[in-house]
Amino acid sequence: MSEMKQLPIRFPADVKAWLSEQARLNGSSQNSEVIRAVRERMERQEAATA
Template sequence: MIETASINEAHQLKAAVDSKRILVTVPADVRLWLEERAKYHGGTLSAEIVRCVRERMERELAKVALERAKERAVAAAAAAAAE
């Protein structure tokens, strides 16, 4: 949990320097859900959207890293079998 907090703090500091505004249209039920989550986390709607997107980014990056590790393991096993 400490590592996640450090990552989030680093993201927040970087965001303060180079944030870009965007306009996002979302369905009413999504906005309500985001507002509830923001209230639960004690933050703003904008912060909650960023948190959700970052969580998705981290999941996708972890998935790519796992796939690459599997590819390397298969390649290593094939190379070892060829010897």
């Protein structure tokens, strides 16, 4: 991960609330939780096509 790109994103209120709670429970940032969720989805997709 040598380069980071910013992405402005809007979430529905329920998703934002869930994201905030997950970050609190995991002691991480909301940004980290978004990255974690996207990476998990990427891994599932890659596994399904392998």
